[in-house]
Amino acid sequence: NEERATLYSCLAVWYLAPGGTDPHKAIAVKQRHGYYDDYMILKVGGFKILDGLPSGNIGTQKLKTRVNGKEEELKQLWWTGVRPGGKLSIAVDVKKAGKYKLSILATKSFDYGIAQFSIDGKKIGEPVDFYNANVTPVNPPESLGVHELSQGEHKLTIEVVGGNEKAKDRGKKEYMVGLHRLIVEPAE
Numbered sequence: 001n002e003e004r005a006t007l008y009s010c011l012a013v014w015y016l017a018p019g020g021t022d023p024h025k026a027i028a029v030k031q032r033h034g035y036y037d038d039y040m041i042l043k044v045g046g047f048k049i050l051d052g053l054p055s056g057n058i059g060t061q062k063l064k065t066r067v068n069g070k071e072e073e074l075k076q077l078w079w080t081g082v083r084p085g086g087k088l089s090i091a092v093d094v095k096k097a098g099k100y101k102l103s104i105l106a107t108k109s110f111d112y113g114i115a116q117f118s119i120d121g122k123k124i125g126e127p128v129d130f131y132n133a134n135v136t137p138v139n140p141p142e143s144l145g146v147h148e149l150s151q152g153e154h155k156l157t158i159e160v161v162g163g164n165e166k167a168k169d170r171g172k173k174e175y176m177v178g179l180h181r182l183i184v185e186p187a188e
Helices: none
Strands: 042-044 047-050 057-067 070-080 087-094 098-108 113-119 122-129 142-149 152-163 177-186
Touching: 042 057, 070 098, 087 177, 098 122, 113 142, 122 142, 152 177
Parallel strands: none
Antiparallel strands: 042 047, 047 087, 057 070, 070 177, 087 152, 098 142, 098 177, 113 122, 113 152
């Protein structure tokens, strides 16, 4: 579901009468787990989510902003209800091996957190503080540096590491993250 990250599954149940014989053979653990990985791909806010559902809640939020003097509606991956230590991983597809500049377009707001990014398990750059006194889509993009990437899918992980001391506390501190776009461009 694009608007809410809700996954559903079904379960078949049958009952055996007392003293009955089970007509079914035991199924090996390998056959009972992981069979769904090949076709179950969760996409939220235009991003492919890896490693299943993260801590907290993910969904799509629409925001209106001005880009080059024109009003534009953005869809963002909106990660809420997360606490420090929470992680969210998204796919980064690279068509050809080489050096790439990674940047993000994200929202900054009064109740957003501070996050550390990593690519394929390696931390990149310093933590990014998404605090701002007002809701503001980041423009220009926030740089995550230049990285040597092989062809194929890579994992960009966002880990909430804390919050700005100025962030509003409405009875419970929030550490939200809003991500509009990941920009992957060849480095000069």
